[in-house]
Amino acid sequence: MSAPNIPSSAQRGKPSAIPGSSPAPVPGPNRSGNTKTSAPHQEQSTAQSPQLISVQTPTGGGAIQGIGEKFAAQPATGTATLTIPISATEARPGGTPSLALGYSSGSGNAPFGIGWSLNIGSITRRVSKGRPQYQPRSEGTFARIERVTHQDGPGNVHWRVTSRDNALSAYGRNSSSRIHFASKGNKNIFSWLLCETYDVSGNAISFVYKSEDDQGIDLNAVNERNHAILRGSVGSYFSRALPPLDFDYIAAATGERIARSVVKEVDWESLENLPEGVTGPLYQWLDLHEEGLEAVFAVQGGSWFYKRNQSAAGTVSSLENSTLSRTVTLEPTKVVNRMPNVSDTEKPRFGQWDVFPPFELWPSGIDIGNPNVRFIDLTGDGRADILITEDQILTYHVSLGYSGYGAPRSVHKRTDEERGPRVLFSDVDESVYFTNLSGDGTSDLCRVRNGENCYWPNLGCGRFGVKVTMNGSPYFDRPEAFTQKRVLMTDINGSGATDIIYVRSEGVTLHFNNSGNGWAKVEHLPSYFLPPIDTLASITATNLMGNGTNCLVWSSSAASDTCSPLKYINFNNGIKPHLHVKITNNIGKETNLSYLPSTTFYLRDELEGKHS
Known part of the structure; x- marks a missing residue:
């Protein structure tokens, strides 16, 4: 809705032209010097018909306007955008800086907050499609x-x-x-x-x-x-500011909100062929169809089993009153034959697989089961390259897409770990991860210890920056009880940077990442609030609801949990945090926003048979 206008007063006493009245004045100049034309005189007749003259009222004075903020919804991307101009002192023509704050619900963290940016020009290397x-x-x-x-x-x-x-x-x-x-x-x-x-x-x-x-x-x-003036001036001035703009956001889960999180169960009827949940090394959460939904992938009896996740579809009566279901449903199992050779994985039709042609180029002597071999995007082109750590060098093979992998390239390790990483992926005394601790969207080389967390920023092409030791690195557990198997690296609050969840016998601790610089105050989930944490339980973090935020998923193979082998905690209650939901300009205008993930519309179209 637009800002309300103040009603204008009518022009009382304004004369109207009436048939049979005295002759109208002859056109001539008025007091202001402008030419004024009046209606011509009409003689009386026996059949008189009234002549209607439209009365033009003046425009409303004192209309209330904002500071120039502009809101829009982008139909192509589904994102909400807002632009707020920043006023600057008027200078000579062409000399006034043009500044504006811009918001996009699809943007990440920035100096002015999540989604906000300033329209200052820059020349930046392009990294979205590889080397600049x-x-x-x-x-x-x-x-x-x-x-x-x-x-x-x-x-x-x-x-x-x-x-x-x-x-x-x-x-x-x-x-x-x-x-x-x-x-x-x-x-x-x-x-x-x-x-x-x-x-x-x-x-x-x-x-x-x-x-x-x-x-x-x-x-x-x-x-x-x-901008200096040549002559001075004497006078008094007064100023009055417009009311401020108020912004409301979806709050991230912290403190008491985390403590009030509810443990929910996955619909057990949809867990056909998963009587023991998702436990053991043969099960993993995987988005095989690139739908934005993590589903269950299993390897059993020489075959691959895949169980799709339909939790984001929800139950809906109308688009305006849509609600997500409180239980998660998993579609019946799909089976494809497992091929022993390493090959291309082209999928021409939804739910079906073509033959597996082998890669034209594959590095010889590489064991993909070796813990010192990792698949990671090192060139920024969206493809998984091969990275191998050895004692003195890092070797990587660039992905060539369907053709396979290129020739090996080597980068020598630094002698001082403060200037570069010297870690091995297979080191049993420390845990090494590739995850986005810095929050810049790339996978950094990270090391997690009890009381020390550090990372080497990913510079691309097998190069890593100087060591960054994060402030406030937590002690996760007692030294004799600490184990890397209970460390979960995931983004809990949707800030873009990887947080840490540690599972203890006394409960679960959550450690929030402050943009790669340090760690916030630890949050606790006591054990009495959670399902049993024992050797039969498997706990992981995954995007179960398909809304871009991760849930803590608990699975158990115990006989007592046969009817409910899969439970989860949604920290953000199914809503991505930090999104802009209300704009109030405090002069009568209020804009409310609501969001649904694209996976919801995708699954609805599929269930209605709209997919080709």
């Missing part, structure tokens, strides 16, 4: 882009962009406006931030950023130049 390249050949703004290399070394680079109206912008001219890291004497600049702008009128704007540290690099100030 400088090819600014697709040009739509008709700007001249120059890459400037300084004489002191090829790594000292900044950019200059000249627009079609001859305005010059400088990006990353100094170290404070760069996001970079040093390696082997190279600066390795990832992003060049806008630091200066100049136009033909003599206006200049400088952008000042906070120095780079463990918590990123943020905009600190915007300074305008050439």
